[in-house]
Amino acid sequence: MKSTPLTDTHIALGAKMAEFAGYNMPISYAGIRDEHEAVRNGVGVFDVSHMGEFVIKGKEAFDLLQKVTSNNVAKLEIGDAQYSCLPNENGGIVDDLLVYRLPEDKCAEGERAYMVVVNASNIEKDWNWIEKHNSFEAEMHNISYRSGLLAVQGPKAHEAMQSLTDVDLAGMKYYTFKKGVFAGIENVIISATGYTGSGGFELYCDNKDMKKLWDAVMEAGKDWNITPCGLGARDTLRLEMGFALYGNDINDTTSPIEAGLGWITKTKKGDFTSRDIFAKQREEGTERKLVGFVLSDRRAPRHDYPIVNEAGEEIGIVTSGTISPSLDKPIGMGYVKKEYAKAGTPIKVMARKKALEGVVTKPPFYKV
Amino acid sequence: MSNTPKELKYTKEHEWIRVEDGNIAYVGVTDHAQSELGEIVYVEVDTVGEEVAADEVFGTVEAVKTTSDLFMPITGKVLEFNPELSEDEADNPAAINEDPYGKGWIVKVEISDPEELAALLDAAAYTDLIA
Numbered sequence: 001m002k003s004t005p006l007t008d009t010h011i012a013l014g015a016k017m018a019e020f021a022g023y024n025m026p027i028s029y030a031g032i033r034d035e036h037e038a039v040r041n042g043v044g045v046f047d048v049s050h051m052g053e054f055v056i057k058g059k060e061a062f063d064l065l066q067k068v069t070s071n072n073v074a075k076l077e078i079g080d081a082q083y084s085c086l087p088n089e090n091g092g093i094v095d096d097l098l099v100y101r102l103p104e105d106k107c108a109e110g111e112r113a114y115m116v117v118v119n120a121s122n123i124e125k126d127w128n129w130i131e132k133h134n135s136f137e138a139e140m141h142n143i144s145y146r147s148g149l150l151a152v153q154g155p156k157a158h159e160a161m162q163s164l165t166d167v168d169l170a171g172m173k174y175y176t177f178k179k180g181v182f183a184g185i186e187n188v189i190i191s192a193t194g195y196t197g198s199g200g201f202e203l204y205c206d207n208k209d210m211k212k213l214w215d216a217v218m219e220a221g222k223d224w225n226i227t228p229c230g231l232g233a234r235d236t237l238r239l240e241m242g243f244a245l246y247g248n249d250i251n252d253t254t255s256p257i258e259a260g261l262g263w264i265t266k267t268k269k270g271d272f273t274s275r276d277i278f279a280k281q282r283e284e285g286t287e288r289k290l291v292g293f294v295l296s297d298r299r300a301p302r303h304d305y306p307i308v309n310e311a312g313e314e315i316g317i318v319t320s321g322t323i324s325p326s327l328d329k330p331i332g333m334g335y336v337k338k339e340y341a342k343a344g345t346p347i348k349v350m351a352r353k354k355a356l357e358g359v360v361t362k363p364p365f366y367k368v
Numbered sequence: 369m370s371n372t373p374k375e376l377k378y379t380k381e382h383e384w385i386r387v388e389d390g391n392i393a394y395v396g397v398t399d400h401a402q403s404e405l406g407e408i409v410y411v412e413v414d415t416v417g418e419e420v421a422a423d424e425v426f427g428t429v430e431a432v433k434t435t436s437d438l439f440m441p442i443t444g445k446v447l448e449f450n451p452e453l454s455e456d457e458a459d460n461p462a463a464i465n466e467d468p469y470g471k472g473w474i475v476k477v478e479i480s481d482p483e484e485l486a487a488l489l490d491a492a493a494y495t496d497l498i499a
Contacts, residue, residue, distance in 0.1 A: 027406075031406065032407060032433060232432065235433070236432060298410040298430065299412065302435050322432060323410070354414075
């Protein structure tokens with residue numbers, strides 16, 4: 001099992017650890033609900049150094065990314081980030097990812113540089129996929145194994161972290177980033193992004209500086225009761241927002257159109273993998289759709305539980321579910337046949353022999 | 369380090385059973401189990417009044433992160449669901465996290481065949497299992 005530069009720190013803090021995507025990761029410290037609450041109302045910090053990062057650079061780096069990703073890379077100015085996905089050739093999803101357009105200070109004339117951030121479980125798959133399509137003048141560098149990532153999330157993240165940098169944190173727009181000095185560490189990418197819906201930053205830095213970064217973040221956040229958070233709270237937070245999780249809600253067999261990711265699938269941008277399939281799906285609709293739902297039971301929906309209609313006929317399957325800590329209600333996401341996808345449609349989730357009643361609900365479940 | 373009292377018997381599915389006088393026993397989940405599950409938010413027992421065979425499901429524990437079935441350590445009749453946990457009464461499922469062998473007991477049962485107890489794990493064997 002692999003470690004992040006902070007695995008020992010998490011163990012010393014008494015975190016409950018588990019293997020995730022090959023890494024020994026913290027699942028929770030004080031408890032998922034406390035960590036969740038800290039991010040919704042204060043500030044929390046997550047070590048997500050397991051995520052993968054590739055730098056793609058060259059005269060045709062743009063063309064490569066425009067070909068392999070679904071969103072429109074042409075929209076990115078230097079300092080912008082974009083949520084996107086890598087479609088496969090059958091209209092499925094290889095991975096979802098963030099694309100950053102980097103400063104060009106290390107680029108030769110006419111070159112561009114991007115960083116893509118991918119799911120830990122897909123690092124090799126994504127690398128091979130992009131490389132296979134790299135018939136362009138573009139160099140690829142896998143920096144995953146020397147790059148760490150801290151997510152400092154929550155409405156108090158700006159004020160709690162401002163003492164660590166000259167970059168005006170409160171002034172940063174969502175989905176932009178700056179490269180700068182943070183906690184005395186040079187060349188930190190300070191990105192106004194996250195997977196929680198409560199605002200904050202993601203900080204990319206070299207593995208060798210991660211411990212220093214963690215300590216500085218914890219110290220600076222002390223007056224705001226900054227809370228170390230694990231992957232358990234990361235999951236409940238993203239699920240309350242209806243953010244898809246690769247491997248659960250989206251995978252090689254789900255299309256971004258049916259997964260509600262039409263907004264990152266720009267079929268008019270020019271050619272890219274599976275564009276024609278997506279254009280057709282957009283025009284004709286898909287047979288199934290990923291929806292959110294809220295149950296009126298106390299039991300939680302879980303991955304792979306069947307979804308049935310009022311007559312008991314199977315109409316879909318749960319992809320993610322939990323008890324929402326903010327709402328104190330069971331929430332979930334799943335694929336249902338298109339005729340059941342409208343908000344307000346009554347459905348039932350089968351928790352083995354028990355039918356849990358619920359209703360299709362448009363995420364986010366929690367309004368920040 | 370998990371607490372595993374010597375006087376109890378255990379299952380591989382992380383339940384404990386404490387035999388009181390005669391054929392009456394209490395069943396719950398172990399300290400190790402509650403720690404692995406994390407914050408327990410709901411307990412459902414829909415077998416009160418029923419005879420449930422050993423290794424059959426008698427209820428469900430819902431934690432934030434996961435759902436776990438509860439298995440009978442031994443064949444018996446479910447006499448009572450702990451009112452501390454029941455949503456119709458105290459509705460305090462966190463009692464399992466706080467005191468898994470005490471106020472967090474889950475069901476009271478009447479054992480059908482005390483000889484089945486011999487098949488369960490003792491504290492040493494259970495400690496080895498979770499080591």
